[in-house]
Amino acid sequence: MDLLQRLGISQPIFVAPMAGTSTPELAAAVSNAGGFGALGLGASNAETAKQAILKTQQLTDQPFQVNFFCHQPTAYDAEKAQQWINYMRPHFEEFDAEVPNQLNEIYQSFISNDELLQVVLDTKPKAVSFHFGLPTAEQISALKQAGIITMVTVTQLSEAYLAQQAGIDVLIAQGVEAGGHRGTFNPSCDAGLTTLDLVIILNQYFDLPIVAAGGIMTGEDIRLYLELGASAAQLGTAFVQCKESAANDAYRELLFEQPITQITDNISGRPARGLLNAWHQFVDLPDRPSHAGYPYTYDLAKQLHAVASKQDEQGFGAYWAGSNVANIRRLDAKELMEKLVQELQ
Ligand SMILES: Cc1cc2nc3c(=O)[nH]c(=O)nc-3n(C[C@H](O)[C@H](O)[C@H](O)COP(=O)(O)O)c2cc1C
Incomplete structure (x- = not known):
């Protein structure tokens, strides 16, 4: 059975799960349009994850996926954290804000949180995908027993081998053009493959269905990846501007104004691609100290953005976007799906 039949969808179009930007309304609009x-539940706790899934199930009777982060939890290094706080201190002072004295683990890994697994087992979405690595063997086996399709982001061959060995059903092939966080299992092992090269190479080595992700903005782009052997395409940036997303006004507008993106690991503690802004330039200065690790670095970034945006300064936001953001179109989710389907044909 091909992937679309297995998932119960009619179009080879996935909206990317996007923690902080996904909403039940966006998920449901895409599913209701055949995609x-x-x-993106990576930033959710068990209760908020459950509420989002139940809400989506109210808005659509069509299938959808949920997504979690599987980063290897890193211990808090108080000395490194302090150095990073000191580096950011002038910016907090610029806004007369209190400088935090410690950083928090704002995102728990799915690996160490079986409450999230239980939510998935209880609510039974069609599929669950993972970013930053694999869940445990026990978690995969529980999902399989419940008949839930498992998917994982891979950025290189070695990660795809691990996913295959673990019994994962679908490979989300994320190229370096992708907006948001690189899904690399180990953030310091990034092969930097383009979406095109990754899809070609995965198709040569694996029989698993492949979903292309990274820099895909139009139906013509989707068709190219299908011709190369992908079963579907996953688009993030193209959907961020939709009225159904949770993006704030500043983010929405910047997507149309600023076409240059850059990868940095100094905003969250893991490499991620976003619109190049003043803050990117500051955090990437060559003489910076090393960041405080993931997700502690992100905690400081979010606190600084909150302080700045309260005073109408939006330049400290992490505006994740892929390298083809220049091709973005202003359409709501239903219109964007219709446009993509029409271009694809
Ligand atoms: C705002 C934003 C948030 C994202 N958050 C997640 C996430 O929570 N989980 C995930 O697996 N991928 C996430 N991604 C990456 C997407 O899954 C996908 O790889 C990427 O959007 C594809 O590239 P594109 O943005 O050029 O379409 C995010 C991407 C964006 C743009």
């Missing part, structure tokens, strides 16, 4: 809706 595969998604909820």
Whole structure:
């Protein structure tokens, strides 16, 4: 059975799960238009994850996926954290804000949180995908027993081998053009493959269905990846501007104004691609100290953005976007799906 039949969808189009930007409304609109809706739940706890899934199930009877982060939890290094706080201190002072004295683990890994697994087992979405690595063997086996399709982001061959060995059903092939966080299992082992090269190479070595992700903005782009052997395409940036997303006004507008993106690991503690802004330039100065690790670095970034945006300064936001953001179109989710389907044909 091909992937679309297995998922129960009619179009080879996935909206990317996007923590902080996904909403039940966006997921449902994509699923109702024949694509595969998604909820990015990497920043959610068990209760908020459950509420988002239940809400989506109220808005659509079509299938959708949910997504979690599987980073290897890193211990808090108080000395490194302090150095990073000191480096950011002038910016907090610029806004007369209190400088934090410690950083928090704002995102728990799915690996160490079986409450999230239980939510998935209880609510039974069609599929669950993972970013930054694999869940445990026990978690995969529980999902399989419940009949839930498992998917994982891979950025290189070695990660795809690990996913295959673990019994994962679908490979989300994320090229270096992708907006948001690189899904690399180990953030310091990034092969930097383009979406095109990654899809070609995965197709040569694996029989698993492949979903192309990274820099895909139009139906013509989707068709190219299908011709290269992908079963579907996953688009993030193209959907961020939709009225159904949770993006704030500043983010929405900047997507149309600023076409240059850059990868940095100094905003969150892991490499991620976003619109190049003043803050990117500051955090990437060659003489910076090393960041405080993931997700502690992100905690400081979010606190600084909150302080700055309260005073109408939006330049400290992490505006994740892929390298083809220049091709973005202003359409709501239903219109964008219709446009993509029309271009694809
Ligand atoms: C705002 C934003 C947030 C993202 N958050 C997640 C996430 O929570 N989980 C995930 O697996 N991928 C996430 N991604 C990456 C996407 O899954 C996908 O790889 C990427 O959007 C594809 O590239 P594109 O943005 O050029 O379409 C995010 C991407 C964006 C743009």
